[in-house]
Amino acid sequence: MLEVHHVYKSYEGKPLLQDISFKVEKGETVCLLGASGSGKSTLLRIIAGLEDADSGSVSFDGHDLTATPAHLRDFGLVFQDYALFPHLSVSENVAFGLKMRRLPQNEISERVAHSLEIVNLRGFERRQVTDLSGGEQQRIALARALATRPRLLMFDEPLGALDRTLREDLLNQLRSILHRTNIPAIYVTHDQEEAFAVADRILILHGGKIVRDGAPAEVWANAESAFVARFLGLGNVFKGEVRGKQDGERWKVDSRFGMFIVPCAHSHTEGDPVQLLVRPNVVDEGSNIIQGIVTDVIFQQDRFKVSLDNGLYFYLSQAPKMGERIEVFVKVECLG
Amino acid sequence: MEIGKQVSKRTSLSTFGPVSLSTPSRILLWLLPLSFFIVAFFYPLSRILILTLDADALTTGHILLASRVLLFTFYQATLSTLLTLLLGLPAAYLFARYDFRGKSLLRALTALPFMLPTVVVAAGFSALLGPRGLFTTFFPLPSFQFIGTLTAIIIAHVFYNTTIIIRLVGNALSSLDPRLEAAARSLGANPYRVLWHVTFPLLRPALLASLVLVFLFDFTSFGVVLLLGGSQFATLEVEIYLRVLRLPDLPLAALLSVIQLVCTILFSILYSRFATRSTIQTNPRSAQSNLRKTKTRREKIVVAAFIFLLTSFFILPLSALPIRSFFRLEADRGQRGGVQYGFTTDYYKELFINRRGSVFYVPPIRATGNSLAYAGGTVLLSLLLGFPAAFTLAQPTRLERILDPFIMLPLGSSAVMLGLGFILSYGAWLTSPLLVPFAHTLVALPFVIRTLQPAIASIPQRLRQAASSLGASPLEVWKNIDLPILRRATLAAGTFAFTISLGEFGATLLIARPEYPTIPVAIERFLSQPGGLNYGQAMAMATILMLLTVASILLIERVRIPGAGEF
Numbered sequence: 001m002l003e004v005h006h007v008y009k010s011y012e013g014k015p016l017l018q019d020i021s022f023k024v025e026k027g028e029t030v031c032l033l034g035a036s037g038s039g040k041s042t043l044l045r046i047i048a049g050l051e052d053a054d055s056g057s058v059s060f061d062g063h064d065l066t067a068t069p070a071h072l073r074d075f076g077l078v079f080q081d082y083a084l085f086p087h088l089s090v091s092e093n094v095a096f097g098l099k100m101r102r103l104p105q106n107e108i109s110e111r112v113a114h115s116l117e118i119v120n121l122r123g124f125e126r127r128q129v130t131d132l133s134g135g136e137q138q139r140i141a142l143a144r145a146l147a148t149r150p151r152l153l154m155f156d157e158p159l160g161a162l163d164r165t166l167r168e169d170l171l172n173q174l175r176s177i178l179h180r181t182n183i184p185a186i187y188v189t190h191d192q193e194e195a196f197a198v199a200d201r202i203l204i205l206h207g208g209k210i211v212r213d214g215a216p217a218e219v220w221a222n223a224e225s226a227f228v229a230r231f232l233g234l235g236n237v238f239k240g241e242v243r244g245k246q247d248g249e250r251w252k253v254d255s256r257f258g259m260f261i262v263p264c265a266h267s268h269t270e271g272d273p274v275q276l277l278v279r280p281n282v283v284d285e286g287s288n289i290i291q292g293i294v295t296d297v298i299f300q301q302d303r304f305k306v307s308l309d310n311g312l313y314f315y316l317s318q319a320p321k322m323g324e325r326i327e328v329f330v331k332v333e334c335l336g
Numbered sequence: 337m338e339i340g341k342q343v344s345k346r347t348s349l350s351t352f353g354p355v356s357l358s359t360p361s362r363i364l365l366w367l368l369p370l371s372f373f374i375v376a377f378f379y380p381l382s383r384i385l386i387l388t389l390d391a392d393a394l395t396t397g398h399i400l401l402a403s404r405v406l407l408f409t410f411y412q413a414t415l416s417t418l419l420t421l422l423l424g425l426p427a428a429y430l431f432a433r434y435d436f437r438g439k440s441l442l443r444a445l446t447a448l449p450f451m452l453p454t455v456v457v458a459a460g461f462s463a464l465l466g467p468r469g470l471f472t473t474f475f476p477l478p479s480f481q482f483i484g485t486l487t488a489i490i491i492a493h494v495f496y497n498t499t500i501i502i503r504l505v506g507n508a509l510s511s512l513d514p515r516l517e518a519a520a521r522s523l524g525a526n527p528y529r530v531l532w533h534v535t536f537p538l539l540r541p542a543l544l545a546s547l548v549l550v551f552l553f554d555f556t557s558f559g560v561v562l563l564l565g566g567s568q569f570a571t572l573e574v575e576i577y578l579r580v581l582r583l584p585d586l587p588l589a590a591l592l593s594v595i596q597l598v599c600t601i602l603f604s605i606l607y608s609r610f611a612t613r614s615t616i617q618t619n620p621r622s623a624q625s626n627l628r629k630t631k632t633r634r635e636k637i638v639v640a641a642f643i644f645l646l647t648s649f650f651i652l653p654l655s656a657l658p659i660r661s662f663f664r665l666e667a668d669r670g671q672r673g674g675v676q677y678g679f680t681t682d683y684y685k686e687l688f689i690n691r692r693g694s695v696f697y698v699p700p701i702r703a704t705g706n707s708l709a710y711a712g713g714t715v716l717l718s719l720l721l722g723f724p725a726a727f728t729l730a731q732p733t734r735l736e737r738i739l740d741p742f743i744m745l746p747l748g749s750s751a752v753m754l755g756l757g758f759i760l761s762y763g764a765w766l767t768s769p770l771l772v773p774f775a776h777t778l779v780a781l782p783f784v785i786r787t788l789q790p791a792i793a794s795i796p797q798r799l800r801q802a803a804s805s806l807g808a809s810p811l812e813v814w815k816n817i818d819l820p821i822l823r824r825a826t827l828a829a830g831t832f833a834f835t836i837s838l839g840e841f842g843a844t845l846l847i848a849r850p851e852y853p854t855i856p857v858a859i860e861r862f863l864s865q866p867g868g869l870n871y872g873q874a875m876a877m878a879t880i881l882m883l884l885t886v887a888s889i890l891l892i893e894r895v896r897i898p899g900a901g902e903f
Contacts, residue, residue, distance in 0.1 A: 050801050070804040071812075077805035083798035088809045096816070097806030141802075214719060 076145030379755025424501025453839025454559025750843025791825030
């Protein structure tokens with residue numbers, strides 16, 4: 001089990017990571033999701049031992065790794081640009097880590113063959129890595145990392161350089177390989193679709209801190225902050241002001257789109273500023289209504305994305321006319 | 337194998353270069369190269385400076401002589417530069433604007449002299465126009481004299497440095513946007529006014545940079561001036577040499593060295609200022625769009641005549657040398673008169689014989705062995721010192737930015753001055769042949785570092801990180817990643833060092849032991865001795881040196897990474 005304790009790191013005087021702590025359980029795939037510059041790759045390099053934290057520690061199965069150099073950590077690393085050794089053939093690339101471990105030759109060949117089998121590239125042994133396509137190169141990089149049977153696998157934007165269809169295909173392969181090998185993994189990406197597809201748990205990094213930590217479905221259902229809701233593109237996010245309690249855990253909240261009844265577990269007092277989320281999926285009935293004039297209608301397979309003059313957007317099953325005034329029932333969520 | 341293609345699109349500053357080195361390991365890496373520079377350059381330099389401050393150095397007589405020598409050095413360098421410009425500018429225009437058959441071959445031919453040892457060039461002109469030369473033999477003109485004139489020095493300088501103009505000005509010219517000239521034409525400017533008002537102002541930075549560089553080379557030239565001009569044409573370099581070996585006056589030699597060093601540093605600063613300006617191009621275009629074929633009849637004739645002139649100028653001295661080395665042109669041994677012409681291999685055979693009373697104590701061919709041994713030592717030493725320095729320079733911190741100009745300083749210093757410094761500092765060890773590879777390494781090291789450094793910097797950092805995460809220790813990363821990828825650059829750097837050592841003349845002439853001559857030193861001794869046989873042996877030796885150098889150059893061109901080894 002990997003544990004990251006209170007890691008701090010600053011870069012040229014600016015704080016990049018502030019008090020990062022999390023765990024990766026056995027067999028679990030954890031996804032670090034964040035915009036570029038959020039420090040997620042730096043965090044990965046700190047865990048790999050390629051960079052030192054200013055303070056805090058990384059430990060595995062209870063052993064502190066601070067003094068352990070990268071090459072003795074036994075963590076596999078897969079890069080966005082593959083980082084295949086251009087002067088070595090496919091099998092030499094995959095065998096590299098095994099040679100470093102001074103394994104006997106017959107075991108090396110056996111493991112190289114097995115790793116290439118896992119990524120479906122048997123028969124590529126003698127090829128030059130520079131002759132391979134991007135997707136093939138990335139699978140070789142994965143085979144190279146798998147061959148050493150690492151205690152932990154780390155992926156730094158592994159599919160970032162590939163086109164969309166190839167990405168989906170590789171993502172499926174990757175998920176099934178991770179599942180089969182049961183190796184714990186950390187997956188760094190800025191692409192939320194990728195993160196939701198591959199992760200058992202998602203950590204969202206923002207401003208050097210982990211702003212959300214949870215299972216994909218949980219994070220999707222409860223963004224818990226305006227930043228996460230916007231970053232994940234959950235819907236319309238805007239400001240409101242608490243006007244008083246409606247009943248139990250429901251509050252009256254005013255906004256420039258009208259007065260809403262909002263369920264919220266937190267306790268508020270009158271005048272509190274809050275962030276509200278209105279998902280674009282409309283509901284059949286309820287107490288919250290939003291009105292507006294249709295300014296744009298985009299056909300999206302099984303629905304229409306309808307934009308209103310007030311800046312909000314919704315998904316409707318039937319297309320309204322441009323310029324038409326419409327009213328929709330919506331669910332309003334409080335982001336605190 | 338295209339290493340460049342592995343480079344990621346999302347490059348940040350930290351993506352390339354060696355694994356981030358800690359300050360202690362940087363200092364450790366610098367230890368060896370820096371100690372070498374201190375021992376081999378800065379300490380000898382300080383000895384020269386101290387000697388200059390001596391009361392014996394700054395006498396009125398010395399200062400008068402020094403100013404006369406300085407004036408002449410400026411004079412010959414100015415004349416040489418102007419004449420180089422006269423040939424170089426049309427040549428640059430030819431290469432930048434015209435497409436003709438054999439163009440790349442002619443370009444290589446014009447670049448060849450620049451890389452040849454000075455003694456080879458001097459021997460080539462001697463073989464063509466010297467008193468025993470081919471031209472003089474077949475067209476005996478009573479008043480014709482070439483060797484021992486200022487003309488010879490200047491012509492050889494033009495031969496040497498025209499390629500600089502062709503390269504710097506030609507490149508600027510071919511990357512010029514042709515639409516600018518077209519626009520000027522459409523606005524009513526005639527071709528001459530286009531040249532004067534548009535083309536020339538745009539080329540000015542490149543022109544100035546190449547001018548300063550040519551001047552710098554002419555200013556510090558040694559072998560050509562000594563061998564073709566003789567001691568009556570004493571430039572600073574030649575005078576230093578004379579005041580060390582022929583008319584010993586070390587304080588004066590030291591004074592001249594300091595003057596020389598100050599001048600070269602000033603020119604170097606001037607050059608780097610122009611050079612940085614000349615790289616700024618408004619709208620660089622591919623060279624292809626500027627090329628054209630000759631159209632009018634007059635243009636055809638002018639261009640063809642110029643190509644012929646250029647080809648002859650560059651090919652004649654270089655081919656005269658090997659021809660003359662196989663061409664018997666004197667009386668037989670022991671016979672007077674009766675000059676016989678014809679093919680002979682005697683000059684080469686004679687190199688293997690240790691004659692009594694000859695200028696050597698050993699068979700002359702030993703000089704070849706010495707040269708190769710020195711060159712081998714230089715290669716080993718300069719790679720040993722160059723690698724750690726290039727490794728840290730590839731990812732520079734403030735330490736490296738401070739050190740960088742210092743390790744390039746030997747480049748701007750004259751070879752004769754380096755030799756003088758060695759004599760002053762390590763005179764007691766002059767009996768040891770080990771001093772020569774040290775001096776050669778000093779000359780070669782800046783080139784070696786500038787060849788290795790960009791190659792090391794081009795290895796993506798992630799390759800090393802990947803190796804590290806697969807369990808490779810820092811040493812194993814270096815052995816398995818850096819070294820194999822750097823093989824080509826190492827080969828190129830080693831060959832650079834080899835070529836430089838083979839051709840080094842100025843420093844070697846001062847510090848080489850008489851019984852361990854190198855090829856250039858042997859050629860100088862043969863040329864300074866009377867007799868057709870000595871002359872023929874000089875030709876044979878120079879031919880061997882030329883072939884060795886050309887072979888090395890071809891190897892460098894094959895293996896070097898584009899852009900590496902440039903300054």
